Amino acid sequence: MRRIQLLLIALGTGLAALTTVGLYFYERPTVLTVAVPRGGESQKLFVALNQEMIKTRADLRFRLVPAIDVRAAAKAMAEGGVDLAVVRSDVAMPTNAATALILSHQFAMIAAPHGAGFANFSDLKGKRVAIVASENSGDANQKLLETIEMQYSLPPDAIDRKLVDLAGLPELLHAGEIDAVLAFGAFDSPQIAEIIQLLSNHATPPHAPDFIPIHEAAAIAKRFPGLEATEILRGAFGGSPSRPMENVETIGGTLRLVASNDLANATVSDLTSLILANRAAAATTAPLANRIEAPETDKGGVLPTHPGSAAFLDGEQETFFEKYSDMIYIGAMIGSVLISSLAALASRMTVRGYARFDLLMEQALTILKAGREATDAETLNRLELEIDEILTHSLAAAQMPKLDGHQLAALTLAVQQARLAIADRRVELARRLLETNAKLRPEA
Numbered sequence: 001m002r003r004i005q006l007l008l009i010a011l012g013t014g015l016a017a018l019t020t021v022g023l024y025f026y027e028r029p030t031v032l033t034v035a036v037p038r039g040g041e042s043q044k045l046f047v048a049l050n051q052e053m054i055k056t057r058a059d060l061r062f063r064l065v066p067a068i069d070v071r072a073a074a075k076a077m078a079e080g081g082v083d084l085a086v087v088r089s090d091v092a093m094p095t096n097a098a099t100a101l102i103l104s105h106q107f108a109m110i111a112a113p114h115g116a117g118f119a120n121f122s123d124l125k126g127k128r129v130a131i132v133a134s135e136n137s138g139d140a141n142q143k144l145l146e147t148i149e150m151q152y153s154l155p156p157d158a159i160d161r162k163l164v165d166l167a168g169l170p171e172l173l174h175a176g177e178i179d180a181v182l183a184f185g186a187f188d189s190p191q192i193a194e195i196i197q198l199l200s201n202h203a204t205p206p207h208a209p210d211f212i213p214i215h216e217a218a219a220i221a222k223r224f225p226g227l228e229a230t231e232i233l234r235g236a237f238g239g240s241p242s243r244p245m246e247n248v249e250t251i252g253g254t255l256r257l258v259a260s261n262d263l264a265n266a267t268v269s270d271l272t273s274l275i276l277a278n279r280a281a282a283a284t285t286a287p288l289a290n291r292i293e294a295p296e297t298d299k300g301g302v303l304p305t306h307p308g309s310a311a312f313l314d315g316e317q318e319t320f321f322e323k324y325s326d327m328i329y330i331g332a333m334i335g336s337v338l339i340s341s342l343a344a345l346a347s348r349m350t351v352r353g354y355a356r357f358d359l360l361m362e363q364a365l366t367i368l369k370a371g372r373e374a375t376d377a378e379t380l381n382r383l384e385l386e387i388d389e390i391l392t393h394s395l396a397a398a399q400m401p402k403l404d405g406h407q408l409a410a411l412t413l414a415v416q417q418a419r420l421a422i423a424d425r426r427v428e429l430a431r432r433l434l435e436t437n438a439k440l441r442p443e444a
Contacts, residue, residue, distance in 0.1 A: 029053075029058070029059050029060060029061045030059060030060050030061070030267060031060075031061045031062070031063050032060060032061070032062055032063070032083040032084055032263075032267075032271065033062075033063050033064075033065050033081075033082040033083050033084065034046055034062050034063070034064055034065060034082060034083070034084040034085065034086070034257075035065045035066075035067045035072075035073040035076040035077060035081070035082040035084070035085040035086065036064055036065070036066060036067065036073060036085075036086045037066075037067055037068070037069050037070055037072075037073060037086060038066035038067060038068065039066075040134070041286065041287070041288040042086040042103060042255065042288065043064060043066065044285070044286040044288070045103070045282065045286040045288045045289055046062050046064055047064070047286070048281075048282035048283075048284075048285045048286040048289065049062065049274075049275060049278055049279075049282045049286075049289070050062045050064075051282075051285075052278040052281045052282050053274060053278065056278070058274050058278075059270065060267075060270060060271060060274055062084075065081070065082050067085075068138060069137060069138025069139075069140070070086065070087050070088040070091050070137070070138060070140060070255075071091050071092070071138050071139070071140060072138070073085045073086050073087055074087045074091055074092060074093065074094050075094075077094040077096065077097050077258060077260065078094040078095070078096060078097075080096065080260070080262075082260070083259065083260050083263055084100070084257060084258065084259050084260070084271075085097065085257075085258050086103065086255065086256070086257055087255075087256055087258055088106075088137075088140055088226075088253055088254070088255055088256070089226040089227070089228075089253040089254045089255075089256055089303060090140065090143075090144060090147075090224065090226040090227050090253040091140050091143070091226070093226065093258070093303065094258065096260060096261050096262070097258040097259060097260050097261060097306075098258060098259065098261060098304045098305060098306040098307075098309075099256050099257070099258055099259075099295045099303055099304065099305045099306060099309070100256075100257045100258060100259040100268055100271060100272055100295075100305075100306050100308075100309045101256070101257045101272060101275060101276075101292055101293070101294065101295065101309065102254050102255070102256055102257075102292070102293050102294070102295050103254075103255040103256060103257055103288060103291065103292055104186045104254070104255045104288060104291035104292075105186065105228075105230070105252060105253075105254055105291070106184055106185050106186050106189075106252055106253055106254065106255060107184070107185075107186075107187070107230050107232065107250050107251065107252035107253075108141075108144060108148075108182060108183075108184050108214070108250050108251050108252065109182070109183050109184070109185075109192055109195070109211070109232060109250065110124075110129075110180055110181070110182050110211070110212040110214070110250070111180065111181055111195070111196070111199055111209040111210060111211050111212065112179060112180040112181070112199070112209060112210045112212060113173070113199055113202045113203050113209055113210070114199075114200075114203040114207040114208060114209055114210055115203070115207075115210070116179060116180065116210050117210075118180065118210060118212045119212075119213075120212070120213060120214075120215055121148060121152060121212055121213070121214050121215075121216075122152045122154070123212070124159055124179070124180060124212070125154055125158045125159065126158065126159075126160075127159060127160065127179040127180060128159075128160045128161075128162065128177065128178045128179045128180075129145070129159050129160070129161050129162070129178065129179065129180045129181070129182055130161075130162050130164045130169060130172055130178040130180070130181045130182070131145060131161055131162065131163050131164070131182050131183075132164060132165070132166055132169065132181060132182065132183040132191070132195060133163055133164070133165055134166075134183070134184070134185060134191055137184060139163075140184070141182060141183070141184050142161065142163065144182075144184060144251070145159070145161060145182060147220065147224060147227070148214060148220065148251065151216050151219060151220050151223075152216070162177075162178060166191055166194060166195070169181065169195065169198055170198055173198060173199070173202045174202075180212060181195055181199065183195050184253075186288075186291060187232070187233075187236050187237075188287075192237075193237065196209060196237045196243060200239075200243070208239055208241065208242075208243040208244070208245070209243075211232060211244040211248040212248075213248045213249045213250065214249055214250050214251050215249055217229040217230070217249050217250055217251045220251050221251065225302035225303065226253055226302075226303065227251050227252065227253050228251070228252050228253060228254070229249070229251065229252075230250060230251070230252040231247045231248060231249055231250065232244060232247065232248040232250055233247055234246050234247050256295075256303075257275075258306075259271065259306045259308070259309070261306075263306075263308070264308070265306075265307050265308035265311060266308065267308065268306045268307075268308025268309050268312075269308040269309065269311050269312040271308075271309075272294075272308070272309040272312045272313065273312050275292065276292070276294070279292045294309075294313050295309065295313075297309075297310040297313050297314055360390055360411060361410065361411060361414055363386070363390060364387070364390065364411065364414035364415050364417075364418050365414055365418075367383050367386055367387060367418040367421075367422075368414065368417050368418040368421050369421075370383055371383050371418055371421035371422040371424075371425050372421045372424075372425055373425075374422075374425050374429070375429075376429070377426065377429060380422050380425060380426050380429070383418070383422050384419075384422055387415060387418055387419060387422075390415065
């Protein structure tokens with residue numbers, strides 16, 4: 001019985017330890033690695049989102065992996081080094097990931113100082129264009145310019161391009177070394193707003209720059225699914241008169257958060273839900289949060305949406321039991337097997353214990369009978385040792401289940417009777433020996 005109790009205690013302790021460990025890992029926040037262009041708006045966004053998730057004690061956290069630009073972030077995802085990545089739709093998208101959220105819609109802005117007289121992109125042939133790099137672009141803006149040139153059948157060297165940063169743009173304008181500027185970003189991007197201001201101030205007197213349209217934007221978007229035809233709306237950059245004074249056709253793309261296909265759908269659903277829920281709070285320190293929107297959930301899309309994100313957006317998230325049904329089922333099976341095994345073991349040990357009791361009773365009764373029929377003291381001594389062995393190795397060692405009053409009384413009576421039988425027989429043998437000796441003496 002003592003062995004069963006120890007087994008139950010050990011099993012209970014083990015189950016409690018497993019439950020504690022399981023709860024620890026279940027309650028522990030899931031940390032997702034995110035490849036983001038270093039120092040850009042997207043990095044600020046995920047820092048802000050992470051802070052909000054810590055405040056609200058959400059079960060997700062972000063660990064940022066800074067990348068040089070969007071192309072490097074996409075490469076990190078393609079190599080399987082991160083769970084999430086911020087990428088641009090017109091840059092080679094990683095094939096092992098799908099869209100979780102659209103972070104912003106962006107467009108190409110091509111502008112020149114007022115009076116340049118460029119009516120269409122093709123007018124830039126033989127001109128000097130400054131490509132303004134940003135923290136997100138890397139060489140993506142140069143590739144975009146090449147894509148537009150292909151549409152207009154311009155040779156690669158038709159436009160003299162210069163890759164510059166924003167700080168070097170005023171000097172180039174002042175020196176007259178460029179004819180137009182290409183930048184890529186959101187309509188409310190501080191970088192684009194500064195470029196517009198620089199081009200406006202370059203005119204004498206200050207005047208709104210000329211915006212160069214890309215009339216074939218829709219055709220380009222058809223050929224390159226990562227791009228989309230869009231417009232720079234009248235008055236997008238403020239001013240009076242409006243800048244621009246009318247809608248301008250251009251090409252655009254999207255900044256996207258993509259999630260690895262290896263991530264569980266439930267994790268991506270939670271990710272999508274938490275970002276959308278916290279975007280307003282995050283926008284106080286990261287304006288990019290205001291532009292976050294849900295992707296299309298059409299399964300036939302060229303840029304697919306992650307099934308986990310689509311499940312949340314379409315209201316098809318798994319319930320708790322659907323999500324963990326396999327674990328619950330397997331756990332129930334394992335628990336059932338453990339309980340059945342324990343019950344069988346306990347039953348077996350109990351049966352063995354009662355069988356031991358029956359054997360002891362049989363041994364005690366055998367000793368009782370043998371004690372009454374013993375013919376010498378040596379046999380009686382051996383029987384006494386057997387009685388002692390029963391008590392020492394069986395009763396004292398607790399090898400039997402706990403006996404009720406009747407069983408204990410029966411066993412005690414059998415042992416006592418055996419001892420009495422041995423004692424009586426010892427007295428009887430001594431008396432017979434004396435009588436025999438007495439009969440032999442007179443004859444002597």
